[in-house]
Amino acid sequence: MKKKWIWFVPGLVTGILVVGSGSVAVKRTSTNEYCNSCHSIHPHSTVSWKQSVHYQTESGTHTNCVDCHLPPHGQGYLQEKIKTGARDVWSKWTKDSASFNWEDKGKLEHARKHVYNSSCIACHENLFPPKLTKEGADAHLYYTSKNKPADVECINCHLNAGHYIEGYVHGGNTGFGATAQGNKEKYSLPATVIRFENFKEMVPGSTVAFTMVAVPGGAFSMGSPADEPLREDDEGPVIPVKVDSFYMAEVEVSWDEYLAFYAQTSGEGRSTDTEGLRAGDRKTDAITGATPPYGQPDQGWGKGLRPAISISFHAAETYCKWLSLVTGKNYRLPTEAEWEYACRGGTTSPYFFRGEPNKFEKSGLRAKLSKNDTTAINTYVVYAENSMAKTQEPSFVSANPFGLKNMAGNVAEFCSDWYQPDAYAKYQGDIVINPKGPSSGTERVIRGGSFRDAAGKVRSAARDYTRTDAWLHTDPQIPKSIWWYSDCFYVGFRVVCEYDNTTGKK
Numbered sequence: 001m002k003k004k005w006i007w008f009v010p011g012l013v014t015g016i017l018v019v020g021s022g023s024v025a026v027k028r029t030s031t032n033e034y035c036n037s038c039h040s041i042h043p044h045s046t047v048s049w050k051q052s053v054h055y056q057t058e059s060g061t062h063t064n065c066v067d068c069h070l071p072p073h074g075q076g077y078l079q080e081k082i083k084t085g086a087r088d089v090w091s092k093w094t095k096d097s098a099s100f101n102w103e104d105k106g107k108l109e110h111a112r113k114h115v116y117n118s119s120c121i122a123c124h125e126n127l128f129p130p131k132l133t134k135e136g137a138d139a140h141l142y143y144t145s146k147n148k149p150a151d152v153e154c155i156n157c158h159l160n161a162g163h164y165i166e167g168y169v170h171g172g173n174t175g176f177g178a179t180a181q182g183n184k185e186k187y188s189l190p191a192t193v194i195r196f197e198n199f200k201e202m203v204p205g206s207t208v209a210f211t212m213v214a215v216p217g218g219a220f221s222m223g224s225p226a227d228e229p230l231r232e233d234d235e236g237p238v239i240p241v242k243v244d245s246f247y248m249a250e251v252e253v254s255w256d257e258y259l260a261f262y263a264q265t266s267g268e269g270r271s272t273d274t275e276g277l278r279a280g281d282r283k284t285d286a287i288t289g290a291t292p293p294y295g296q297p298d299q300g301w302g303k304g305l306r307p308a309i310s311i312s313f314h315a316a317e318t319y320c321k322w323l324s325l326v327t328g329k330n331y332r333l334p335t336e337a338e339w340e341y342a343c344r345g346g347t348t349s350p351y352f353f354r355g356e357p358n359k360f361e362k363s364g365l366r367a368k369l370s371k372n373d374t375t376a377i378n379t380y381v382v383y384a385e386n387s388m389a390k391t392q393e394p395s396f397v398s399a400n401p402f403g404l405k406n407m408a409g410n411v412a413e414f415c416s417d418w419y420q421p422d423a424y425a426k427y428q429g430d431i432v433i434n435p436k437g438p439s440s441g442t443e444r445v446i447r448g449g450s451f452r453d454a455a456g457k458v459r460s461a462a463r464d465y466t467r468t469d470a471w472l473h474t475d476p477q478i479p480k481s482i483w484w485y486s487d488c489f490y491v492g493f494r495v496v497c498e499y500d501n502t503t504g505k506k
Helices: 002-028 032-039 045-050 065-069 077-094 108-114 117-123 134-144 255-265 313-327 336-344 371-380 468-472
Strands: 199-202 209-215 218-222 239-243 246-249 412-418 444-447 463-465 496-498
Touching: 032 045, 032 065, 065 117, 209 336, 218 336, 239 336, 246 336, 255 313, 336 412, 336 444
Parallel strands: none
Antiparallel strands: 199 209, 209 246, 218 239, 246 496, 412 444, 444 463
16 A cells, blocks of 8 residues: 555656646747747738737737637647647748748638637627627628538638738728729710721720720630640630631729729619529629629729729629720620630640740649749749739730730639530531530639639630639628629639721721
């Protein structure tokens, strides 16, 4: 018995010391100061935290780093602390903080990996406090519903709660306010086009003008050959196609252009007619325009000449009908065939510039290339490697052989065709003239890749399609908006104008 006590007492003392020291260690390594000892490599983390609504509170209580970035005690706190600490220490010792795009790291897709819903709910137990707005109540009802997608989380709407984001607009139908007109005189008449050549379109009632490029018709091989690097199955078989002449906008529809439409036509209330919502297949009204957006459609990157994003297919189609109405011309979205023909600019290679996809991109990972290897693609394309994780203005790139900018990259672009993966195989004849795609479908074609895509996705033949349900699943409105995507900020559009008796063809 005495021998047992000889071993028990030291063991008990040792256990108490181990547990006590472990508890002290956990507490000391959970302070804001300790967190900042590693995150000092992030130049704005502490400053943006102290500017946030979680620090600048009415009660004076500060929300600490671990309150958001670790789950509550008893819900996996220690396990996640070990994983997070190991990752952060490893990054501090092995990575160059100057190489990180910190603005990109603060975006939702990255931030949601480091914030826990359980921690939000632990503090905000009452999701329907007395001062909550109606829009907030609708959003919280959506959050608590059983039918919401699994990845709808608190941070989807409260991205700036823990760290201040300049220009961030939280939820609600925000609108745009007055559009900047400066001291410019408003146009009273649209452009008059008497021959087939480039022209500057002027939007009556606004200060907005944009360049339309005359694209001469011709024949080309649509799609990509089976041996093209990084090719997808829906890019073939290659088919011979002929398209008539048309005009295409030099760049994507900019915010300046879209806001001219919004200012002249903005709707009085959200439509309850959701027929055709999945693919925008409903008769559009060129008089009643978009309702106010929910949240911040430009993602805080700025408007002006940057491409308009978060725009639904329905909104893009309505914009074209409005533009036709105010200019007296026939504007529309391009067909997929017109888009690829215009993008290629007479070339037959994977890109309209010199270079091979498998040299720009290796196994889907960032290629470690010399500056000379990437000069061509960086000159013409806004893509994942040079975009700084956001859209850019037209001056960022040079034009393709037809004089069109950003056909590849920056934002993907709507085409009028319904999407089918085997659409090309269904065409018949020696040459297909002015193809318009399948007669029906559920989603529309998008082309061109975007600022977030790797080199393989910005090839001239690369195809993609809309994903309407996924692009609307965090929109808490009932019914969901037919004008704005809540979850897609990498797709825009550019317009085509018919070459007909309104534009020089007699």
